[in-house]
Amino acid sequence: MRDFLLSDEDRAFRSEVRDFLARELVPRAPAIEIEEDWEAVRAAVRALGESGYLTLMFPDLYRGDLSKPGLTHAALLSEEAASVNYAFETTIATALSCAFPLYREAVPALRERYLAPIVEGREIGAICVTEPEAGSDTSAMSTRIEYDAERDEWSINGFKRYISNASVADVYIVYGISDPDVPAQRGMSAVAVPAGTPGLGFPRPYHLIGRRGCKVGEVEFRDCRVPGDHLLGERDKGFRIMLGMFNFERVILGGAGLGVARSAFELARRHAQRRVAYGRKLGSKQLIWDKIVEMSWRIDAAELLTYRAAKLFDAGTLTAKDLVKPASMAKLVATHTANVCADQTVQILGGDGLAKEFGRAEQIYRDARALTIVGGTSEMMRYLIASADLPELKPDL
Ligand SMILES: Cc1cc2nc3c(=O)[nH]c(=O)nc-3n(C[C@H](O)[C@H](O)[C@H](O)COP(=O)(O)OP(=O)(O)OC[C@H]3O[C@@H](n4cnc5c(N)ncnc54)[C@H](O)[C@@H]3O)c2cc1C
The missing domain is CATH 1.20.140.10 (Butyryl-CoA Dehydrogenase, subunit A, domain 3)
Known part of the structure; x- marks a missing residue:
């Protein structure tokens, strides 16, 4: 009964992934769990990127053997990785969650700058949605993303928490309110904020019950400015x-x-x-x-x-x-x-x-x-x- 929905090709992919993880993740898993060794996580992410597994969701970037790569294979990768070490799997899920809007919504230069390094495993991304007063109810978020037409820049002000890869990510995909006069569903935008941008801070890391080895914490934006082309998709359509x-x-x-x-x-x-x-x-x-x-x-x-x-x-x-x-x-x-x-x-x-x-x-x-x-x-x-x-x-x- 197991694998009822999977094709022979899917099953072969699963076994290929298992071999890959046995080589690249299994030997690093104790360091990730016991020493919370971020370098071990990064090394395994790099290996994932080099193997092409982070492009499974993006057919025109994928160079592997699957005839029709997609979410089925990303879920198989996720399943196999989580069975070895769930903390590490979260870096795959976060990488794909960052890559997905960059792939679909970013202008070509932005895509080139941020998407390529993430799917190649050279850089790490983070998704910033959750806030102290906006968890499940994402429409309650208060982070502001405002356009400064004179400087052609977006200015971000706000506070996010429970952000995976906070402080270690190379780029932050941030959701915030760009039009406060309408419901969030019609007034939210998304921008990419690179690490090192002035005004980007990380007040506290969190210490969780599990998922040891992966970073989760707070991200603060104080008049954090990014160029106009760092908007994902259209303004107010976030x-x-x-x-x-x-x-x-x-x-x-x-x-x-x-x-x-x-x-x-x-x-x-x-x-x-x-x-x-x-x-x-x-x-x-x-x-x-x-x-x-x-x-x-x-x-x-x-x-x-x-x-x-x-x-x-x-x-x-x-x-x-x-x-x-x-x-x-x-x-x-x-x-x-x-x-x-x-x-x-x-x-x-x-x-x-x-x-x-x-x-x-x-x-x-x-x-x-x-x-x-x-x-x-x-x-x-x-x-x-x-x-x-x-x-x-x-x-x-
Ligand atoms: C390890 C970890 C990693 C995370 N990584 C990220 C990340 O990378 N980026 C990011 O943006 N966020 C991240 N989050 C945040 C996560 O998405 C939120 O924790 C989640 O959406 C719930 O929000 P909350 O914690 O504020 O809980 P709340 O929304 O305050 O909910 C508390 C409880 O109330 C329940 N509840 C809420 N509203 C209702 C309702 N109307 N009816 C019935 N029950 C209700 C909820 O189901 C929950 O049980 C992460 C969280 C954790 C724990």
């Missing part, structure tokens, strides 16, 4: 750009959830096959095999929803609006599955599930927790699904 990014980001997060779930499941399965209690293997006890069964069907369900959404996206036949429901379902189910599997695995491993000395179960448990919050919370995914299923009722928030 909300649409942001929504366009969410569909594919949620499928990638489905892949990440799946990878985390699968890595937990494998630990649980191996332990249940090996550990003896009361004279018999743990896995032969109903209270244990029932947990294995639950993980197994949840992983299959998450896999089907994730690759269904990816295939629908790649087919290009649905509108962005119609993709919202399958993408939200993939994110909702796969990230919940990751948490269920991480939790059940700790339970099956007993004390060994809590101690770093006995493997990765405790790390997976901590890492999984962010998945139902980042990229749109589970509550928001439910709201989006309800909005598609009950349009006449207009479910509110």
Whole structure:
């Protein structure tokens, strides 16, 4: 049943990616998790870029062997990377989230300057949406992006938080209000802000429960100025750009959830096959095999929803609006599955599930927790699904 939606070519790609990660990520994963070694992350990102994996979403930049590269392959990459180290996977997801609007919306010079280095793994990007008073409700953001016609510059003022790659990124894709007199949906713009721009600051790094090794923190903009051509797309059309990014980001997060779930499941399965209690293997006890069964069907369900959404996206036949429901379902189910599997695995491993000395179960448990919050919370995914299923009722928030 597994891989039901994947073609032979997709499966061959998965195994190629697995080999690549075994070479480039597996040896670096302990340094990323234990020493929070950012250089190890960067080296693995460089290897990813050199291998061409960061161009999977951009057909005219892709130079590999796949006949039709796309989100299916980006989700496979995400799944495989997250099964080794979820912190590292987040740098792939963020790179693609930065590259996507640059690819679709930037003028050629901007595209050349910022997109090429990101997809080649030479530079790192960050996406700045979330603010202290604007989390799920992105329309409440107060960061201002104002045009100075005399100098042909955009001036950015505001404060963002929970920004992945804050302080280490080479370019920041920033969303803010450019017309405060209309709702944010019609008055938001997006600009690219390079590192080193005067007025760009990083007040605090955050110390999270999991995802060790990747950077998350605050980003401040104080009359931060960028040239006029650093606008992405059209002025006041940033909300649409942001929504366009969410569909594919949620499928990638489905892949990440799946990878985390699968890595937990494998630990649980191996332990249940090996550990003896009361004279018999743990896995032969109903209270244990029932947990294995639950993980197994949840992983299959998450896999089907994730690759269904990816295939629908790649087919290009649905509108962005119609993709919202399958993408939200993939994110909702796969990230919940990751948490269920991480939790059940700790339970099956007993004390060994809590101690770093006995493997990765405790790390997976901590890492999984962010998945139902980042990229749109589970509550928001439910709201989006309800909005598609009950349009006449207009479910509110
Ligand atoms: C590790 C990590 C990395 C991140 N990286 C980035 C990044 O790179 N860039 C970026 O811009 N942001 C990033 N974020 C921010 C992330 O997108 C937000 O945390 C998320 O959107 C939720 O916003 P919030 O934390 O402000 O929570 P809130 O929006 O304040 O929500 C708090 C709780 O209330 C619930 N809730 C909110 N509104 C409703 C409602 N109407 N009805 C019912 N329940 C509701 C939510 O579902 C949640 O459970 C990151 C967050 C984390 C934890």
